[in-house]
Structure formats: structure tokens, C-alpha cells
Amino acid sequence: QVQLVESGGGLVEPGGSLRLSCAASGFTLSDYYMKWIRQAPGKGLEWISYISNGGSSRVVYSDSVKGRFTISRDYAKNSLYLQMNSLRAEDTAVYYCARDWRHGASDYWGQGTLVTVSS
């Protein structure tokens, strides 16, 4: 069955870097648009990035992470990644990867991985 499993979260100091992974199973990740979405403690959902399907791999970022975060995909590993650099305290959140199914509706989500940016 379809499953998304995130990993790579943890505690990092301000200015540091972290790489999140999202391992997909039950479907071919490159056939779908994929999103990263985050949720700060006690706050709402915030979309931060997506990557298109197929070989073109168009990527788009929210203004809050543009220039600091990079989304990518590994076809062989059927995995999605989020490289996060220059981390700030306001990046503290649970990060979810999600599959874009129909016109942006995300039908499968990972369990989330917590990123804490603190000294």
C-alpha cells in the first residue's frame, strides 16, 4: 500500500543545516507532484515547497524558505528530500511530505518529522 515515511529531523543550532528524507513505497514517486508542508508548534499548516512530476522537475518554494531550502528527488531510491540551510528559530516545526493526487489535493501524508532550531 501507499506509504510515506519521513526521517532526518532533530535539534539543530540557528544557522545550521539539516536534510529531511521522505521514503515512498507503493507508488512511483516521480509520477506525482510532491509537496513539503510544515506545522509550527500549536500553529496551522504551511506549504513550503513542491516538485513537479516527470523529468522536468519544476520546483517552487514559499517566500519563507526560498534561497535556503532545496527540494529534490532520487528516482532510484524513490525518495524525496528537503535540504534545509541557514536554519532559523522560526523554522521549528513538524515537517510533512505529501503526495499531490488531484489538482493539489494531498491524498497521502507522511507521519511528520520534528525539526527544532535552538541554541
Added chain:
Amino acid sequence: QSVLTQPPSVSAAPGQKVIISCSGSTSNIGNNYVSWYQQFPGTAPKLLIYENDKRPSGIPDRFSGSKSGTSATLGITGLQTGDEADYYCETWDSSLSGKWLFGGGTKLTVL
């Protein structure tokens, strides 16, 4: 402050009906599909409605969605205590380079 405006909270008694609104503009809701999600504390969101008014397999018909102009609504009938959760609308915003938007979320309390 979210571009998509939802009421912070709504409440109703078991068995009753509740409507959750999501207000946007022509660059987002007015020209794009709306999705709705349900989220319980400590868990990932779950898709309830896609393409404005369609329900994924397994979502009961107590949940319904609609869109008119630059606003969308999620309706829940026959409220159950298990429906108590946070609800979010989502849509694409076509302005500038484009981005996905979530509403600020609505906490549903079943009294």
C-alpha cells in the same frame, strides 16, 4: 495572517450540522480547486474533500464541500464527538510564481 480566511473555531451539538467557511480571492479560490483536510492532535492531516466538492473513497457523505466565487465551505452533518478536530482548506494561488495556500484552520468542538 493567512490569505485564506477561516473562522478560528466553530461548535455545535452532536447530531447537528456545522459549516466551515474559507474565504479567498480571484487569484486563489476564485480560479482554482479547493481541498479540505481534517487533523487530529499529533497526527498528519487527512484529505476530506478534493476538487471543491468530491469525497475520496472512505470519506462518509456526512462531509460535503462547495465553492461559490471566492469562497468555499465544508459542511458536516450528523456531528459526532469523533469529528472534533482541526479543519483546513487549501488551494493554489496563481499570483506571481504561484504557491499553495492553507487557511488558518478551524477548531471544531462538538459540545
